[in-house]
Amino acid sequence: MDDKKCIIMTSNSKSGPGDAGRTGSWRVERPVIDLKKCTPAKRQKASCYLCWLYCPDGVISKELEPQINLEYCKGCGICAQECPTSAIEMVEETRLIEEERKINEKN
């Protein structure tokens, strides 16, 4: 084929955390895991992980104590909806920010 100087610019990217920017700033509600209710954390066995499976952004880790990467979590709440033991609560970011501010003021 002719070797023309076309750049052929398209919007393509490798998939992975951050390919749509730091989407954590979109979040209105933050998922907070209660480890006393969370199945793998409670049993100390690799199990359940429905939150990891359903997370559309792939930001939940598959550990005994699952971690949520808040840099990218958009706060959609699907994990909280799917959790069979209701271990995940969606908490208003404003409330958490307010609490964090109070802690900082005390220090």
Added chain:
Amino acid sequence: MKRIESGNVAAALGVKLAKTQVVAAYPITPQTPLTEKLSELIEAGELEAEYITVESEHSALAVCIGAASAGARAFTATSANGLLYMSEQVHWAAGARLPLVMCVVNRGVGAPWTVWNDHQDSISQRDAGWIQIYVNDHQEIIDTVIKAFRLAETVSIPVMVCYDGYYLSHTHMPFDVPDENKVDTFLPAYSYKHTLNPESPENLNTVTMPFARPDRDGVNKPGYMDIRHNLQQELRTSIPVFEEIDTAYKAIFGRGGSPILSAYKCEGADFIVAAMGSLSNRIKDIVDELNLEGLKIGVLSVHLYRPFPQAQIIAALQDAKGVIVIEKALSYGNQGALFGDIKAALYPCIKRPFAHSYIIGLGGREIKKADLYDAIKESCTTSETFEDTSRWIGLNR
């Protein structure tokens, strides 16, 4: 090998020779026997391709977009309201830079419902970012379909090959079918820059920010406007590329030489009639008569309509006294589409020819030789009394 067949068969044979791998089409009105012929060829094993029947034209082009993204050479065809129904995907294919080829068998659009010829369907899609080529006869249909694949794949921009419904699609004419081995040499196997590959997954055309920003690996990625600017630049690049491809085709098959515009008796002409598609062939007869009467007049057939060949238009028209644009489509509320484009192209010229506009043959309204003759002659003789709007030929009959 010479054959006498319809324009639709000429197109289908071109698609076959191009070794198209995926054909997706909606088979019902407004569709043409072009896709029926393709399904016959595939069914008979003459073309090794996947024929995907879909429930709409929107899906037909969506399937082609998927196929091309996965690395297959893909083709579809449509007409009129079918083209409008796939419009969203038409724009998408261009933005995604997919080298598809689509035949648009030109027909009028509803309402009111019509199945007959004019150019409103493809003209309405002129701003989508596709390359649009209008052809005048069956030989040009088959040759252009083959060239269109090479053009699309060279610049990675989709190409519409537009030919007149009924005047070309359903009439029989002799044409030469190029030799298969020679076509294989002319048109090598397809490859696409961002072919989907499970080994190396990519996101294609997801939400793209207004601004450029770094990707996952910190590499700066263009924003929407940069991508659109690149499409515009490379559409302009595709004009000389198409000329080169046509030259290469001519070297092998002996046909071609005027892929952008073809001029008939325009050398030293005082007046030039500009038109697109089979209408330009009809006007040749009128021009022959007027030349016999002593008028120096020629016909300029515009093949490449998008990207619009401004430099070639200027070179072809600037020395004439007058340009008469006769066309089968318009930008409603304004004027003839080709007329507007030609006038804009001529604007930088110091000495400009006058420009007259005629609208003709909408929705299959009969195009009478006498009407063409009268209109062209009137333009040549009473140029100064003309208004800057389009005159309609053949109303109320």
